[in-house]
Amino acid sequence: MKTVITFGTFDVFHIGHVNILERSKKYGDKLIVGVSSDDLNFSKKSRYPIYSQDHRMKILSSLKFVDEVFLEESLELKLEYIKKYDASLLIMGDDWKGRFDWVKPECDVLYLPRTPSISTTELIEIVKKI
Structure with a gap:
């Protein structure tokens, strides 16, 4: 069985999230998703x-192509999460290209293209202006 793992905040869930998760599942038998905790997101983006x-986590768990969801509490634990879930492939959006190559001794890494013209940050800015 080939296990794929990916990570993200998945805030203001949109079609770009669906696309990368659906494509990720096609690379393995099982898709595990790490969801950034509220505190981790604040440390990365200075906002909750x-x-x-x-x-x-509930939104992601409801998707038919997501097999398991867990809470990611630290960026430094990526390799530990990969080992814990016995993942053989890490998939991330290509906006992270090269940033997770350091896990390659433990598992393969693939960066998939993002869905054009969609971003959570941009959506939040649009809603703020309304």
Whole structure:
């Protein structure tokens, strides 16, 4: 069985999220998704997500192509999460290209193209202006 793992905040869930998760599942038998905790997101972006970590995890868990969801509490634990879930492939959006190559001794890494013209940050800015 080939296990694929990916990570993200998945705030203000949109078609770009669906696309990368659906494509990721095609690379393996099982798709595991690490959802950034509220505190981790704050440390990365200096803001909390719009939706709580519990709500974001529930949204992801409801998708037919996601097999398991867990809470990612630290960027430094990526390799530990990969080992814990016995993942043989890490998939991330190509906006992260090269940033996770350091895990290659433990598993393969693939960066998939993002869906054009969609971004959570941009969506939040648009909503703020309304």
